[in-house]
Amino acid sequence: MSLMLGRDVFGNEANKGNVLSKEEAHNLLNDWVKNSRLQLHMKQVAALMHAWAKEKENLNDADVWRWELAGLLHDADWDQWPEAHCKKIIEELERRNIDPEIIHAIASHGHLHFGVVPQTKMDKMLYAFDELSGLIHAYSLMRPNGYEGMDIKGVKKRLKEKSFAANVSREDINDACERAGIALDDLIAFIIPVQSKIE
Numbered sequence: 001m002s003l004m005l006g007r008d009v010f011g012n013e014a015n016k017g018n019v020l021s022k023e024e025a026h027n028l029l030n031d032w033v034k035n036s037r038l039q040l041h042m043k044q045v046a047a048l049m050h051a052w053a054k055e056k057e058n059l060n061d062a063d064v065w066r067w068e069l070a071g072l073l074h075d076a077d078w079d080q081w082p083e084a085h086c087k088k089i090i091e092e093l094e095r096r097n098i099d100p101e102i103i104h105a106i107a108s109h110g111h112l113h114f115g116v117v118p119q120t121k122m123d124k125m126l127y128a129f130d131e132l133s134g135l136i137h138a139y140s141l142m143r144p145n146g147y148e149g150m151d152i153k154g155v156k157k158r159l160k161e162k163s164f165a166a167n168v169s170r171e172d173i174n175d176a177c178e179r180a181g182i183a184l185d186d187l188i189a190f191i192i193p194v195q196s197k198i199e
């Protein structure tokens with residue numbers, strides 16, 4: 001099964017700045033994603049994108065929401081249409097005239113699978129957070145106190161154990177850190193406190 005998108009231009013430049021409202025975004029999430037674990041993953045990645053845009057990129061509220069929206073919807077079609085993962089949500093956002101940068105970020109969240117190379121900072125951070133966020137959450141579930149007291153060393157140990165959260169691609173994580181120009185330790189240190197607040 002190939003998820004390759006076969007193109008790398010998405011949306012329309014004329015729609016720059018167009019977003020879904022918070023309500024529209026959450027309606028789409030609830031309509032499309034019935035799996036609560038997947039919903040949580042999407043909310044966690046959204047929170048990470050929000051925090052990074054605000055704290056590290058110093059973006060304004062409108063831009064912070066564009067980053068958050070890309071995180072919130074990146075896996076919207078995975079639950080019901082895994083064979084059309086990425087393609088379906090891209091087409092939906094194109095139909096709704098959403099900002100092309102948001103659509104491109106979603107299209108490049110796994111370039112080894114979808115064939116779209118991350119280009120902008122938004123693209124690169126979504127790609128960088130996606131798999132690592134999942135692994136850190138899986139780690140929190142096996143710890144008696146969840147996120148409390150979790151440190152970088154513990155996360156790196158789990159990363160080295162290939163059998164732990166085996167579906168999380170270590171290849172993607174290393175590739176993503178390189179592309180974003182961020183050290184793995186720094187990314188882990190950023191994710192833990194942000195993610196611990198999202199339930």
Ligand SMILES: [Fe+2]
Pocket residue numbers: 074075078085109110
């Ligand atoms: Fe995905």
Ligand SMILES: [Fe+2]
Pocket residue numbers: 041045074075130131
């Ligand atoms: Fe994801």
